Amino acid sequence: xxxxxxxxxxxxxxIYNLAARLTPWFAWPAALLMLAGLVDGLVLSPTDYQxxxxxxxxxxxxxxxxxxxxxxxxxxISAAVGLIWRIKIAHAVAASCAPIGASITLCALVTGSxxxxxxxGTYWEWDPRLTSELILLFLYLGYMGLRSATEDxxxxxxxxxxxAVVGIVNVPIIHFSVVWWNSLHQAPxxxxxxxxxxxxxxxxxxxxxxxxxxxxxAAVLLVRLRAEILSRERSASWxxxxxxx
Amino acid sequence: MKALSDFFDMGGYxxxxxxxxxxxxxxxxxxxxxxxxxxxxxxxxxRRRLAMRAGTEAGAAPTRAGEAT
Numbered sequence: 001x002x003x004x005x006x007x008x009x010x011x012x013x014x015i016y017n018l019a020a021r022l023t024p025w026f027a028w029p030a031a032l033l034m035l036a037g038l039v040d041g042l043v044l045s046p047t048d049y050q051x052x053x054x055x056x057x058x059x060x061x062x063x064x065x066x067x068x069x070x071x072x073x074x075x076x077i078s079a080a081v082g083l084i085w086r087i088k089i090a091h092a093v094a095a096s097c098a099p100i101g102a103s104i105t106l107c108a109l110v111t112g113s114x115x116x117x118x119x120x121g122t123y124w125e126w127d128p129r130l131t132s133e134l135i136l137l138f139l140y141l142g143y144m145g146l147r148s149a150t151e152d153x154x155x156x157x158x159x160x161x162x163x164a165v166v167g168i169v170n171v172p173i174i175h176f177s178v179v180w181w182n183s184l185h186q187a188p189x190x191x192x193x194x195x196x197x198x199x200x201x202x203x204x205x206x207x208x209x210x211x212x213x214x215x216x217x218a219a220v221l222l223v224r225l226r227a228e229i230l231s232r233e234r235s236a237s238w239x240x241x242x243x244x245x
Numbered sequence: 246m247k248a249l250s251d252f253f254d255m256g257g258y259x260x261x262x263x264x265x266x267x268x269x270x271x272x273x274x275x276x277x278x279x280x281x282x283x284x285x286x287x288x289x290x291x292r293r294r295l296a297m298r299a300g301t302e303a304g305a306a307p308t309r310a311g312e313a314t
Contacts, residue, residue, distance in 0.1 A: 027277075034273070042266075043252070053256035060269040100276055107272050111265040118261055216273060223280040227287040234294065243291045 010087050012229050013238040019222040020242075026219035033212035041205035048202070057115040059205055062190075063213040065108040068136060069171055071101035071217060075143070076168040079161035091157035092232060094164060095147060096224035100217060102140035109133060120184050128177035129185040132170055139167040153232060 008014045041059035048055035075097035082090035112130070113123045124130065143160050150156035178187045189198045196203060233239055255262045 038266075047256065052258065053262065054258040056255065056258075056262055057265055060265050064269060099279070103272050103276060107269050110268055114261040114265045118258060216276075220276045220280045223277075223284050227280070227284040230284075230287040230291050239291050240295055243288045243295070 010089055012089065012233050012236065013242075015089055016226055016229050016242060019226050023219050023222045026215045026222065030212050030215035030219055033208050033215065037205050037208035037212055040208060045202050045205050046199075051119060054115070054118055055202070057111060058202075059209050061108065061111040061115055062206060063209040064104050064111060065133070066210060067213045067217055068101060068105040068108045068133070069174060070214070071097050071104060072136060072139070072164075073168070073171055074221075075101060076164045076171075079164035082157060083161045083165065088157075088232065089229070091161065092225055092228040093221070094161060095157070096221055096228050098140050098144045098147070100220050100224070102137060102144065104217075105133065105137040105140060109137065116184070125184055127184045128181040129174065129183050132174040132177050135170055136174060139163070139170060143167075 037059060041056055045056075047053055075094045078090045078094040078097065081087055082094060109130075112133070116125070117123050143163055146163060147156045147160045150159055175188075175191070177183060178185045190196045190203075190206075198206070230239065230243070253259060253263075
């Protein structure tokens with residue numbers, strides 16, 4: 001009895017309708033929080049004593065970098081669930097994550113490069129943090145390439161899921177790269193033991209942006225998931241109800 | 246006016262800061278646009294498939310009607 005909700009999570013029509021209902025609840029708060037974060041981060045927060053206004057790069061670089069890893073983790077976990085329990089919806093979630101993740105990873109790399117130029121004096125360095133983040137982009141692209149090169153959807157699901165799961169080893173490498181090796185990149189200010197090493201007035205816009213980008217990802221994922229479900233459930237009769245205007 | 250140009254100058258980091266913000270928010274907006282377009286296309290495709298199936302069923306109907314008369 002208590003497990004019925006769990007079984008419903010594997011049902012395409014249930015997920016399709018749930019995703020449609022939930023999307024605005026993620027999308028609108030994401031838009032508002034992003035706007036608040038922008039104003040707070042660009043106008044209200046004080047200038048850094050060391051980096052001047054250059055530190056404001058943080059409000060786009062940190063959320064995109066965090067999201068690039070968070071999306072990959074979501075993708076790999078969904079892929080693993082799909083592989084182990086053969087749940088099609090889980091594969092659909094993983095497949096929907098990849099293009100969002102790839103574009104956000106590109107953002108994290110470019111904003112990082114543009115931050116590095118004035119602060120480190122270089123756009124790029126084959127540094128552990130930068131290199132492992134670049135590998136993350138290649139993992140996303142490889143995942144997408146593998147999927148589009150495999151005609152049969154179930155085969156594509158399985159093969160790409162293996163790549164996603166194996167690639168998860170890169171996630172702790174990215175996170176701990178700045179601790180394990182001597183990196184140009186600074187160590188974490190937030191995700192560390194003890195208190196964050198950042199002033200509250202600078203922290204608040206960052207938290208707004210982190211929350212906004214997380215909600216943004218959820219909203220876009222839900223829209224992509226619906227498209228993915230529709231293209232997979234070719235002959236299901238429930239589709240008639242959801243696509244007839 | 247001075248305050249505004251100071252804001253856009255971003256303490257001399259304008260050349261790095263603004264491209265980053267523009268890129269990031271372009272990617273955010275594009276993600277929304279691409280996802281919505283993908284869903285619209287999938288819905289359209291599903292609708293076409295359903296119409297095609299209904300078409301073949303309707304095409305078979307007159308023969309049955311002809312047999313009846």
